[in-house]
Amino acid sequence: MGSRVVRDLLARADVGPVVALARRPQVLPEVERLAVRHADYDDPASLRAAFAGLRALVFVSSDGSADPMRRHHEHVVAAAVDAGVEHVVYTSIVDVASDSPFYFAPVHRETEAMLAGSGLGHTLARTSIFADFFVSTWIAPALVDGTLRVPAGGGRMSLLDRDDAARALAAAAVGRRPGVVELTGPAALTAAEIGRITEAATGRGLRYIALDDEAYRRRLAADRTPDWLIEAFSSMFTSVREGRFEIVSADARSLTGQPPRPFAEFIRIAGL
Template sequence: MRIAVTGAAGSLGRRVVQLLADRADVDVVAMTRRKLPAEAVPPQVEVAVADYADPPALRAALKGVDTLVFVSSDGPDARVLLHHRNVVAAVAAERVGHVAALSSVDADMASPFCYAVVNRLTEDLLLASGVPCSFARASLYIEFFQAWLTEARATGQLRLPAADGRISLVAREDVARALAALAVGEPTGRHHDITGAESVDLAGIASIAAEVWETPVAYVDIPADTYCAETAATGLDPWWLYAFSSMFASVREQRWDRVRNDYTQLTSRSPIALRDVLSAYG
């Protein structure tokens, strides 16, 4: 089986490539926007340079591919959606037999979160293409959320506009394993919610961090406009300020308060706990 992986230079895509490369029955193509150094991928992995914005390169990289692990592009939502349209068109043109696509637990046109809309539109594009699909709808990554926790470790306060929203934080490793499992299986034609083992509000998340790090960390719920003002003052790019703000709006609507056992069904593993990731971080 020949499996290609987009976004292979990123943390998630790179780990999917490693997991698939360990299998004797899989030939792996690592699709990246730019050429990688030889040591960046296992020696048996083929590297194909194919930017999401380059339809001919995408088609060339997908020739002879049986399955594509479709890891999302990044950046402003309109650009991401254009990139995803290009990938779907290339997949359909090259008659790829199966797409195991990354999506999100909040994949909903009604969501305030910009990427929730993109993820739902991408799912719809793939389904309309007629290509057999499987979707890994991931919750928010522990490693992504850890940036705020690290800051809170230093200040003692986790200042975010999440109200009483609950999140089933998931380890990136678990998302990678779920995508790899979907890629080597038959298309399921449906989505699989890849979540942590528990859903916790931010006060609970702060409490876990405080216990693991033996450092006072308290959640402080702040208004959305206060968050925007404080974050803008740090010099964060306006796009990411909007993206994070819209994400916390979706958290306040309890759109990430979901715990499912799909990950265990796919991998026969239990999800990695938040406290274990934080313990490893030191």
């Protein structure tokens, strides 16, 4: 996500110098108008140095189990305050409700609250499920035997093309958009509809079989999935069944001026 945002910032005529933050700056290509600085979410001093002089920061949420992720986010917000960053655009999630079962809801909610209490200007960019993440994690493996076995029930998902998300994050940073924006795809689809759209786009069979939560957890455990990831995937589908990922918002379009890409088009060019 970070590299896509950098690409989109560099493509804009209304943006001056851009700084890419990376753990291994040496692997980034040399590009005009782009500076590269070392930054590690686990190393507060590196963040303070990396953020020096930045006016806007696109803060891509960390990943993995919740406790390290929480620590990373505390480091980023504290360093942004220390460095006097004017505006932070944070990648949150649409499912942040306090009664959400989703594994990642509390850490996003806490990070949103941290930003709100920090005095930093901020955009809380709540994203839906990324289409490429859904495809690589569930659809591509499912195409091997033609059955999509997930516990999504009849819940709908507003799958979002990550390129649309990146463009919207860049626009929010440039425009210093305050408050919450919801970044979603243009339609909310059930798993059965996703299967049918994938069949039409790829010419390969994909039938949705609705698992229950226990059966899905057993499948993940049999594949030696780490406990936190079993919880993350399984609770995401609980949220999907409860309609927590079905929101469709016009915010991506209003930020970028472009309609977000429909899933049917995304999957047609995904090369599956």
